[in-house]
Amino acid sequence: MTHDLLVWFAKSYGLFYLIGMSVAVLAYVLWPANKKTFDDAAGSVLHEEDKPWR
Amino acid sequence: MIAQLTSSERQTALLLCAATMALGLVMLIAGLDNPFGIHGALVMACAFAVMLVVIAGYFAPEPSPTRLRQYYDDPSKVGVVLAMAWVVFGLFVGDWVAWLLVYPDLTFDAGWASFGRIRPVHTTSVIFGFGGNALIATSFYVVQRTCSARLADQVSPWFVLLGYNLFCLVAITGYMMGVTQSKEYAEPEWYADIWLVIVWVTYFVLYMRTLARRREPHIYVANWYYLAFILVVAVLHIVNGLAVPVSFGEARSYSAFSGVQDAMVQWWYGHNAVAFFLTSGFLGMLYYFLPKRAGRPIFSYRLSIISFWGITFFYMWAGSHHLHYTALPQWVQTLGMTFSLMLLVPSWASAGNALATLNGAWNKVRDDATLRFMMVAAVYYGITTFEGSFMAIRPVNSLSHYTDWTIGHVHAGALGWVAMISFGSIYAMVPWLWRSQAMYSARLVEVHFWLAVAGTIIYVMAMWNSGVVQGLMWRTYNESNTLAFSFLDSMVAMRPYYIARAVGGLLFLIGAAVGSYNIWKTLQMAAQSRYRTQADQPEAELDGAAAALPGE
Numbered sequence: 001m002t003h004d005l006l007v008w009f010a011k012s013y014g015l016f017y018l019i020g021m022s023v024a025v026l027a028y029v030l031w032p033a034n035k036k037t038f039d040d041a042a043g044s045v046l047h048e049e050d051k052p053w054r
Numbered sequence: 055m056i057a058q059l060t061s062s063e064r065q066t067a068l069l070l071c072a073a074t075m076a077l078g079l080v081m082l083i084a085g086l087d088n089p090f091g092i093h094g095a096l097v098m099a100c101a102f103a104v105m106l107v108v109i110a111g112y113f114a115p116e117p118s119p120t121r122l123r124q125y126y127d128d129p130s131k132v133g134v135v136l137a138m139a140w141v142v143f144g145l146f147v148g149d150w151v152a153w154l155l156v157y158p159d160l161t162f163d164a165g166w167a168s169f170g171r172i173r174p175v176h177t178t179s180v181i182f183g184f185g186g187n188a189l190i191a192t193s194f195y196v197v198q199r200t201c202s203a204r205l206a207d208q209v210s211p212w213f214v215l216l217g218y219n220l221f222c223l224v225a226i227t228g229y230m231m232g233v234t235q236s237k238e239y240a241e242p243e244w245y246a247d248i249w250l251v252i253v254w255v256t257y258f259v260l261y262m263r264t265l266a267r268r269r270e271p272h273i274y275v276a277n278w279y280y281l282a283f284i285l286v287v288a289v290l291h292i293v294n295g296l297a298v299p300v301s302f303g304e305a306r307s308y309s310a311f312s313g314v315q316d317a318m319v320q321w322w323y324g325h326n327a328v329a330f331f332l333t334s335g336f337l338g339m340l341y342y343f344l345p346k347r348a349g350r351p352i353f354s355y356r357l358s359i360i361s362f363w364g365i366t367f368f369y370m371w372a373g374s375h376h377l378h379y380t381a382l383p384q385w386v387q388t389l390g391m392t393f394s395l396m397l398l399v400p401s402w403a404s405a406g407n408a409l410a411t412l413n414g415a416w417n418k419v420r421d422d423a424t425l426r427f428m429m430v431a432a433v434y435y436g437i438t439t440f441e442g443s444f445m446a447i448r449p450v451n452s453l454s455h456y457t458d459w460t461i462g463h464v465h466a467g468a469l470g471w472v473a474m475i476s477f478g479s480i481y482a483m484v485p486w487l488w489r490s491q492a493m494y495s496a497r498l499v500e501v502h503f504w505l506a507v508a509g510t511i512i513y514v515m516a517m518w519n520s521g522v523v524q525g526l527m528w529r530t531y532n533e534s535n536t537l538a539f540s541f542l543d544s545m546v547a548m549r550p551y552y553i554a555r556a557v558g559g560l561l562f563l564i565g566a567a568v569g570s571y572n573i574w575k576t577l578q579m580a581a582q583s584r585y586r587t588q589a590d591q592p593e594a595e596l597d598g599a600a601a602a603l604p605g606e
Contacts, residue, residue: 003383007385010389018367021363021367022363022367025359025360025363026360028359029356029359029360030356037272038355038356038359039355040270040272041270041272041274041275041355042345042351042352042355043351044200044270044274045199045200045274045276045342045345045346045351046345046346046349046350046351051123051124051125051202052123052124052125052198052202052203052204053202053203053269054203054204054267054269
């Protein structure tokens, strides 16, 4: 692999896969159906039990 | 502690100790004529000491099956004690190094006490000794509570904790003998590196197995941060540690990389060590202990996920900002600078999320020094990440690089963010772990808080001043276009700042010592009250009573 090839790859695909991952994360975070999961998770640390379930 | 292990687990523990001793013996024989052999003896001695502890408890009765209905906190307890021991030791050495710059004679003419050797002793003791033990102790605590699951087994947590401390011990004793790879935050030589890989993979497997036992499908965000810390540190450590030993009986080795590639791999490692060792894991602490202590859920859970992925995506590319104006290709430098600037977004999202969580609980922040530790940590996290992004800009870096400004930046992060969030989490966790009502003295927590804040401010201000003065003196030209100041001139100009820095560090050290005393007294208090309960109640009732105590 030459330096130029690596630079070309980093500047093209590197850009797109990072944008792709960001879009995926934002979709996951803002997906309306996930809201309940997140709210439950945020509250879960406050009323956790003092014993493991297993 | 040994009484909690079943007899087969006690046997496994003995076998592990014996295997480690055998390893130490091989090292001792192979490296009789160099520090490698001395480290073999050290490994043998440590394994033997642990073996004695196991033997002393070997014939204790089998543990009651009711233990499986509780969380396994013994490793966390030992981890907290070790963390506090390391922080007092590491800060003491750090302050010694600081005074050494004011009074160069403080090496007492001993080779092992020279600046180049005790400075890494300081950094390793505080970052890996203190930070690492605090991370291991809290991660075991948090993963169990947030998954409602007991740790997956009872031997591997001990292997992780004690094996990790053996690594730290081998590291710092090595520096004092002149054993070093000369890579920042990755100084330990090849055999210590291999040992750490074994320990770290065990840690990762244990964490995954415990997560797999959880009840809820969703994994609480603190665990994401802890897991990123464990996983990425393994990757970084393995790649940057690739080296060829001079021989298998020698402490020295040669890096697998050379020239600018070596520098790039080192700073890819170095900056991600800051990201994933000194940030990600401690954000895990923040996202658990801060909501818990404040009694409020995190302000925005969604934002915490966005910051998580932001930090993991962006940090990977930021390391090259350590190599501005070097032989590294310009575009790689620019890439590092750009990603460093982008990092401000997820970093401030986390800091803002923490402060917004406290919005509405300011009365608690006012009254509770433990929560205040966490708040100040979030503020320093915000300040330091802003400063870091700023310093990564190439022209700014031309002023700041190689000066004390960098030292000031690192300590704003290490003292203001990492140590503050650790102390806050430890003060919250100690009474929960030892089932005591509160810390022995709330007033001493207050004393520690103010000493820590004052020490950090004095330290950071001194280094900002000295760094900028240094940077300006090194680039001031006279009429004939030559440098106006010699390097020695800038050294002399630093002296007052170095005195101030050492005083700031001393305050921080005293604070940590006060904290250790307070924790020690809390343990004594808890032991006494446990003794009284045991005297009062029959065994069966005790199990029930212990389980009924609330987590907070």
